Amino acid sequence: MNGPVIELRGVSKVYGAGQAATHALRGIDLRIRQGEFVAVMGPSGSGKSTCMNILGCLDTPTTGTYLFRGVDVGALPRNRRALLRRHYLGFVFQGYNLLNRTSALENVELPLVYRGTPTGERRVRARQALEAVGLKGWESHTPGELSGGQQQRVAIARAIVTGPAVLFADEPTGNLDSAMSRGIMALLSALNDTRGITVVMVTHEPEMAIFAKRTIRFRDGRIESDGRDRGAA
Amino acid sequence: MVWSVLLLALREIRRNVLRSSLTILGIVIGVAAVITMVTIGGGATAKVTADVASLGSNLIEVMPGQGPRPGGARESAAMFKIEDAEAIAREVSGLLAVAPVATQTMQAISGSANWSTTVTGSTNAYLQTRNWPLAGGRQFTDGDLRAGSAQCILGATVRRELFGGQDPVGATIRLQKLSCQVIGVLAKKGQTSFGMDQDDMILVPLRMLQRRIAGNTDVGAISVSARDGVSTEKVQRDIERLLRERRRITPGKDDDFHVRNMQQLVSTLAGTTRVLTALLGAVGTVSLLVGGIGIMNIMLVSVTERTREIGIRLAIGALEREVLMQFLVEAVVLSSFGGLVGIGLGLAAAAAGATALEVPFILNLRIVALAFVFSAAVGVVFGFFPARQAARLDPIEALRHE
Numbered sequence: 001m002n003g004p005v006i007e008l009r010g011v012s013k014v015y016g017a018g019q020a021a022t023h024a025l026r027g028i029d030l031r032i033r034q035g036e037f038v039a040v041m042g043p044s045g046s047g048k049s050t051c052m053n054i055l056g057c058l059d060t061p062t063t064g065t066y067l068f069r070g071v072d073v074g075a076l077p078r079n080r081r082a083l084l085r086r087h088y089l090g091f092v093f094q095g096y097n098l099l100n101r102t103s104a105l106e107n108v109e110l111p112l113v114y115r116g117t118p119t120g121e122r123r124v125r126a127r128q129a130l131e132a133v134g135l136k137g138w139e140s141h142t143p144g145e146l147s148g149g150q151q152q153r154v155a156i157a158r159a160i161v162t163g164p165a166v167l168f169a170d171e172p173t174g175n176l177d178s179a180m181s182r183g184i185m186a187l188l189s190a191l192n193d194t195r196g197i198t199v200v201m202v203t204h205e206p207e208m209a210i211f212a213k214r215t216i217r218f219r220d221g222r223i224e225s226d227g228r229d230r231g232a233a
Numbered sequence: 234m235v236w237s238v239l240l241l242a243l244r245e246i247r248r249n250v251l252r253s254s255l256t257i258l259g260i261v262i263g264v265a266a267v268i269t270m271v272t273i274g275g276g277a278t279a280k281v282t283a284d285v286a287s288l289g290s291n292l293i294e295v296m297p298g299q300g301p302r303p304g305g306a307r308e309s310a311a312m313f314k315i316e317d318a319e320a321i322a323r324e325v326s327g328l329l330a331v332a333p334v335a336t337q338t339m340q341a342i343s344g345s346a347n348w349s350t351t352v353t354g355s356t357n358a359y360l361q362t363r364n365w366p367l368a369g370g371r372q373f374t375d376g377d378l379r380a381g382s383a384q385c386i387l388g389a390t391v392r393r394e395l396f397g398g399q400d401p402v403g404a405t406i407r408l409q410k411l412s413c414q415v416i417g418v419l420a421k422k423g424q425t426s427f428g429m430d431q432d433d434m435i436l437v438p439l440r441m442l443q444r445r446i447a448g449n450t451d452v453g454a455i456s457v458s459a460r461d462g463v464s465t466e467k468v469q470r471d472i473e474r475l476l477r478e479r480r481r482i483t484p485g486k487d488d489d490f491h492v493r494n495m496q497q498l499v500s501t502l503a504g505t506t507r508v509l510t511a512l513l514g515a516v517g518t519v520s521l522l523v524g525g526i527g528i529m530n531i532m533l534v535s536v537t538e539r540t541r542e543i544g545i546r547l548a549i550g551a552l553e554r555e556v557l558m559q560f561l562v563e564a565v566v567l568s569s570f571g572g573l574v575g576i577g578l579g580l581a582a583a584a585a586g587a588t589a590l591e592v593p594f595i596l597n598l599r600i601v602a603l604a605f606v607f608s609a610a611v612g613v614v615f616g617f618f619p620a621r622q623a624a625r626l627d628p629i630e631a632l633r634h635e
Contacts, residue, residue, distance in 0.1 A: 058548060058629050079552050086550025097545050097632060101248065111549045113237060158549075 003070065005166060005198055006032040006055060011064035012221075013050050024050040026221040027064065034165070037192040037199045039209035042218030049170070051218065052202050056089060056168045057081045069165070086114055090159030090197075094171035096151040098143040098158075104130060105139040108157045115162065129157040133187060149180035153187065160191060167191070169201040173208050185211040242563040245535075246570075256531040257571030259524025260611060264575025264604045265582060267517035271600045272583035274510035276592035281502045285495050291329070292362055292495045293469055295321075295455040295476070300491030310489035311480070312451035315439070320479060321455060325471045327463035332358035333452040335442050341435060342407040343395040350391050351434045352408060354442025355456075360419075362458035370402040370417025373438055381440030383413045389421035389432035411445055413437065465496045521607065524571065525615035532564050532619035543623050544631025557624035564616020565609055572608025576601055 013025040025047045032038055042048045053059035054066055057073055058081075066073045068088070073081060085091075090111075098107045108126040117125070130139055133153040143151050152172060159167050169188065173181035189211050192199045201212060209215050217224040246253045298310045318333035335354045340347055353359070357372045370386065377384055385406065392401055401415045422431040443450050459468045469492050476490055536543070543556060580596070587594040 053629055056548075082547065082550050082552050084550075085548065089550075091548050093632065097541065097548075099542055099545065110546070114546075114549060114551050114555065 004031040004033050004067075005069055006030070006200075007065075007067040008051075008054075008061075009065045009067070011051075011054065011061040011066060013047075013054065013059070014062045023221055025054075025061070028221075028223060030216070030223065030226075032166075032198065032200065034198055035192070035196045037189065037211070037213045038201065039212035039215045040200065040202045040218065041204060041206075041209055041215060042224070043204075046218035047221040048202050048218040052168060052170055052200070055166075055200060056091060057084050086111065087162070088165045090162065090164035090167040092152070092155050092159050092167065092169040092172045094174040096143065096148070096155045096175075098151055098154055100144065101142055103140050103142055104135060104146065104154045104157075107143070107154055108161050111158060111162050125161055126157070129161040130154070132160065132191075133157045147180075148176050149183060152176065152180075152184055156184070156187060156191075160195070160197065163195075164197065166198040166200060169199065171202055171204070173203065173205065178207075181205070181208060238559055238562050239566070241559060242566045245563055246567060252531065253567060256527055257524070257567055257574065259520055259527045260568050260571030260608050261524075261575040261578065263517045263520030263522075263524050264572050264608055265579035266520060267514055267604055268576055268579025268600060269582040269586060270510055270513035270517065271597055272580065272595065273586045273590065273592065274506050274513075275595045275597055276583075276587050277590070278503055278506045279595055280592045281506070282499060285499045285502075291459040291461065291463075291465060293457040293459065293465060293472070294493045294495075295457065295472060295490060296453070296493070297490045299487065299489065300493070312453060313455055313490075314450055314452055317476065317479060318452060318455045321457060321472055321475060324475055325457075325468060327460050327468055329458040329460045330358040330361035330456075331458075332356055332362050332456045333439055334359060334454045334456055335439060335447060335452050337442060337446055339409055339446070341391060341395060343401075343404065346395045348391060348394040350388075352385075352442060352446065353434050353436050354439040354446075355436060356439060359436065359456060362456040363422075365422065366420045368418045368420040369400065370415070372417060378438045378440065381438050381442075381444050383411060383441060383445070384416045384438065385413045386417040386419060386436040387415055388419050388434040388436075390430055391433060391435055392418050408435070408437075408446065465494050469494050521611055525568070525611040528564055528568055528612060529615040529619060532560060532616055533622065535563075536560065536619050536623040539623075540626065540631045540634040543626050544628050544634065547626065547628035548632060553624040556626075557620045560620035560623045561613065561616045564620065565612035568612030568616070569605065569609040572605045575608065576604055579604075 008028050008030040011025055011028045011030075012023065015022045015024060028047075028051060040048045040052065050059070054061055057068065057076075060066070060074045060081075064074075068084065071084075073084065076084070099110070105123070105126050108129050109122045112122045112125060127136075127139065130136060133156050135150060135153050135157065138146065138150065138154075143154070146154065152175075156167075156172075167188075172188070173184050176184065185208055188199055188201065191197050199212075201208075203209055214226070214228050216226050295313070297312050313333065315333050318331050322328065322331040332355045337352050337354075338349065339352055340349050341352075356378055359365075360367075360372065367386070368389070372386070373384065376382075385408075387395070387401060395401065395406060396404070401418060404415050405412050406415060407413065419432070419436070424430055439452070457468065457472065459465050472492055473488065477488065480489060482488065546556060546559075580601075584594050
């Protein structure tokens with residue numbers, strides 16, 4: 001499609017008011033096109049997580065405009081933003097955030113349940129998603145029975161099962177050792193290459209950022225640098 | 234979607250079996266209490282009503298002396314005479330039968346068998362006032378009654394004790410030294426709700442009892458039966474007025490006799506049962522309320538424990554009302570399951586209680602349905618607040634929750 005999937009125009013986020021006000025973002029302009037793989041870096045407190053929350057439609061800007069596929073997200077009520085997440089976005093978190101005591105297959109099925117996909121189709125698509133992340137044969141295992149890397153793969157399967165336009169990954173390798181981390185990054189790269197899923201990933205590890213095609217650095221609520229060259233670190 | 238929400242709720246409940254069962258305990262106890270009490274109460278009312286009906290629900294009994302009342306000495310009062318009964322029959326309208334009654338306890342002997350029983354002297358009207366048919370033989374003739382001839386009709390218990398399985402009609406029994414021919418046998422009537430065996434009696438002509446056994450002309454009581462549709466209260470008032478006149482009681486002085494109206498007895502007993510049922514029903518309702526608060530409490534704990542899960546669901550795209558529904562359904566499933574268990578326990582307890590108290594077990598489906606609906610409603614009411622709490626969580630905060 002033409003035009004950016006994501007466009008931020010002068011986005012600021014202020015927490016609190018008056019003297020106690022904290023400026024998490026101070027006027028961000030950003031465009032991300034379909035099919036990009038973006039790494040968002042920066043020290044803690046630089047505003048990258050706030051930016052991710054806004055991009056993920058979990059939060060709204062205080063001022064400025066966030067256009068997702070041309071739609072002004074900031075103007076949408078809570079439930080419409082939920083529907084936007086349901087139909088266009090996938091999330092992967094640092095802490096995996098899988099449902100405990102629930103099998104890998106059922107975890108992956110969860111977004112389809114809210115989409116109202118019929119049970120049979122749900123099964124098939126969840127199995128395919130698990131196969132795509134290399135977890136064929138682990139469908140009935142619960143998160144407690146899986147390694148960290150496997151749990152994160154289940155989370156990725158859950159994020160891609162709906163065929164989202166954008167996949168948001170918040171420090172996806174933060175809890176993993178380097179071998180497992182590289183596996184996850186390879187998987188995200190592959191999904192970006194083969195399926196054309198736009199990936200926006202927050203990380204503070206330069207060796208993970210090199211998997212991305214574009215690196216955006218945050219500092220003090222502003223974009224410090226935005227490089228398209230590989231290995232910008 | 235409805236089905237998957239229900240399955241989800243069931244799974245969530247199964248995960249915490251012990252906690253879930255403790256949570257619903259209040260509901261279980263409340264529902265069980267209500268069901269037990271209403272069922273047993275209904276059975277007791279039915280039994281009392283049936284007992285009184287077997288006595289004759291239009292029966293009015295007139296007895297000399299003041300009725301049983303709390304405190305105060307009772308004056309001794311003159312007995313009635315046959316003429317009092319005749320006057321009632323003549324002057325009070327709306328009556329089916331009037332029977333003067335005198336009784337005496339004595340030994341009845343037949344061959345080697347002997348049995349202590351109550352000998353009742355009266356007329357055929359006695360049987361009419363009590364809806365009491367004969368099982369065999371015949372009633373007294375007018376001649377028998379006038380002459381006071383030595384004839385008798387046996388109650389079922391006396392017949393069994395004196396004659397076993399044999400037909401006693403035509404045989405002769407002895408009442409003290411008096412030979413008495415058996416002309417009939419009464420149908421079995423059973424016990425009253427006060428545990429008295431109504432069949433343990435022998436009916437003889439009133440004049441025979443007066444002349445040959447008691448040696449006086451006293452009548453101990455008068456049984457009156459009103460026609461169907463006639464107000465027993467009015468009949469009672471008429472009898473009271475007539476008897477005051479006949480016994481020359483000046484205005485302002487208390488009656489020296491009393492009238493017992495069976496319909497009053499029925500309504501008194503039914504009223505007592507109703508009050509008792511209402512009282513225990515109220516206790517059950519309070520228990521249901523406490524049970525509901527218990528459910529709210531546990532649901533709030535559950536929402537806190539599952540904050541992260543709620544955050545995941547919201548982030549994935551669950552709507553507020555979907556999360557609300559999930560927790561509400563869980564609360565309703567919990568509480569209505571408690572209701573079902575309570576109904577089961579209540580009915581079992583009612584069945585056991587009915588057997589122990591010898592009252593019929595009457596299944597009141599309306600109360601069962603009401604109890605179920607009420608317990609489900611408790612879930613809706615007390616589940617709503619925690620469910621709304623869950624639905625309104627901020628997904629970012631919820632995901633950060635440890």
